[in-house]
Amino acid sequence: MILDFIRDLGLGAWAWIVGGLLLLGIEVLAPGNIFVWFGLAAVFTGVVSILADLSWQVGLLVFAVSSVVFVIVGRRFFARSTESDEPLLNRRMDRFVGRVFTLSEPIVGGVGTIRVNDAKWRITGPDLPSGTRIRVTGHDGAVLTVDQEDAASGG
Numbered sequence: 491m492i493l494d495f496i497r498d499l500g501l502g503a504w505a506w507i508v509g510g511l512l513l514l515g516i517e518v519l520a521p522g523n524i525f526v527w528f529g530l531a532a533v534f535t536g537v538v539s540i541l542a543d544l545s546w547q548v549g550l551l552v553f554a555v556s557s558v559v560f561v562i563v564g565r566r567f568f569a570r571s572t573e574s575d576e577p578l579l580n581r582r583m584d585r586f587v588g589r590v591f592t593l594s595e596p597i598v599g600g601v602g603t604i605r606v607n608d609a610k611w612r613i614t615g616p617d618l619p620s621g622t623r624i625r626v627t628g629h630d631g632a633v634l635t636v637d638q639e640d641a642a643s644g645g
Contacts, residue, residue: 535553586611589625590623593619600614612633613626613635
């Protein structure tokens with residue numbers, strides 16, 4: 491029914507081009523990198539329709555095939571890289587592992603705190619007096635696991 495309406499309008503190639511431009515406009519308003527491929531496929535179908543005077547059935551087939559091709563090629567060549575020059579940027583706890591700090595307060599009963607810059611962090615580890623150098627060996631949620639620096643370095 492809708493396809494008959496489009497065919498009766500006699501727009502043909504221009505309907506594909508205008509539709510493609512509308513899809514490209516939607517991409518600007520609702521970014522997500524998906525409408526752009528369908529918009530490009532519609533514009534491509536319009537250009538092919540101008541050059542080859544396609545029927546609406548063939549135009550629809552060209553649009554379907556070119557949409558799949560544009561999506562696959564576009565996703566492959568324009569995929570966002572997940573690699574970062576700072577892989578621990580959003581993994582704050584992992585950034586502490588291996589670092590050495592000095593206890594300002596003792597670890598009592600296996601629990602204590604350390605101050606890193608302006609933040610206080612809960613720590614777990616062996617009972618140690620204040621002034622001891624400790625090395626962060628891991629974390630359990632938001633609690634850092636520590637060990638005495640000499641013991642952690644093997645001597």
